[in-house]
Structure formats: C-alpha cells, structure tokens
Amino acid sequence: MRDSGMDAELQSLFEAARAAHTRAYAPYSGFAVGAALRDAEGRIHAGCNVENAAYPVGTCAEAGAIAAMMAGGGRRIAAMLVLGPGPGLVTPCGACRQRIREFATPETPIHVADTDGVRACFTLGALLPDSFGPENLTGDA
Template identity: 45%
Template sequence: MSVAQLLSAATKLLDQAYVPYSHFPVGAALLTTDDQIITGCNIENASYGLTNCAERTAIFQAVAQGHRDFKALLVTGVTDEVISPCGACRQVISEFCTPEMPVYLTNQNQQVAKMTVQELLPGAFDAEDLDHD
C-alpha cells in the first residue's frame, strides 16, 4: 500500500468532515496489517471539548471493527504546511500503534513528512505507567 493510496483515501474524507465551527476539515487513513484502509474525519460539536479528530475517528472505527494491528497512519488537511496530530490524538495513536510505526503528515499540496509514533510522542504514557507493583 502506497502513501499515495493512503492520501487518496484520507482526502475523500475531507468532504465528510463535520466542521461547521472551525471550517477546518481533516481526513485520516489508517492501514491495518491485513492491508485494509480505515478512514476517519473530524467531527465537531458546539461543545468544543466533545469534538473528535480525524485520527481518533479512524482508530476508534478500526478498533470497533475488530482491528488491533496497524502498519501506518496518514493525516491530511487543507493547510499550507503538513498537518500534525494534536496532543490527545498523539496519546491515542501511541495506545494503539507501535512506537516504530510510520505516521505520514501531509497536506493537499502533496507535501509529506514521515515520522514514527515515538517521534510524535516521546515518553508516551502507557499501560506500564499504571503498574503500581
């Protein structure tokens, strides 16, 4: 599966984004280890704290469908520079994806930056941090 295919899938979700407040559509495409692409878009709410980002929408949708193993994530938006996940999304990504998994930060100008999950959130809070023994 190519970055171009992931970008195409994420781009299609820009039109599905529900962004009546920010007018800032974001699309995401998550690649499972069995080469399925699960997509997501941002979904806003008048109570801003209840807004869900595209990356989390894709991950939650994948998990709800029974997927737990992922190969790559791509995020795109209509931005001048590549788009980058917010802190909450970085934490969720680190919960479900391996530290070395690639995350492609893109925009609609064909710019691409490749990072790993660990580069996005070094020292991520994880299940081991909950072990009190």
C-alpha cells in the same frame, strides 16, 4: 517535502484520508481534517473530524479512524496518514498522539499531508518521545 512518487500503500492511505477530509463536519473552525490508517492485517480505516455546537466537544479525524479500525476488527496500527489544510504541518494533536500510541509502536510511521500530497513523515516516537503505553501497565516496559 512533497512526495510525488508515493508507493501503492502510501497512495491508498492518502486517497482514503483525502476522501474522508471531504466529509469532515467543521462548521465552527472551518478546519477539515481527514485521517486514514492501515491496520496490521493491511485493511484501511478512515475518519474525519466532527465538530459540535458545544465546541470544543467533537471528534478528531485520527480518533474516528481508530474507532473505525476497532469496529472493523483491527487492533494494531501499522501506518497512519493525517491530511489537513494550511501552510503548517497538520500533525496529530497531543490527545490523538496518545490515542495512536495505544495501538501503535514508537516505530509506526505517521505521514502528514495536504490535498496535494505528503508533506512530511515521522515515526510516532518522534512525535511522542518516551511515551507511556499499554506495556507500562503490564510490566513489559
């Protein structure tokens, strides 16, 4: 499902993720990933995967984007885009789905792309159904 008619907000996420993808440090897997998110204030934060010789100790692109959001003062994810190579969809790993959930709601859109464009769109709830989130610990669930 290529999205050739991206709106401006999705296009800005795509461009930020594509730029981050080119900066990924993936000498061991050769699998470069970029991610970008829009926070609740409309700011874009990006990250890329960073591998380590003590494989698999490294950082996922989504975790890098979340860390950039936190460092920039953001606290809520309004939308995210993950960009990676290959014929299969590069969706967030299980650990990153939980990381995203900490700062997003089940309705938050998660877009999946490769360097040519958006391939699929999900809600976080579709990727992580019946998830455990901050409200479970505050009694607001």
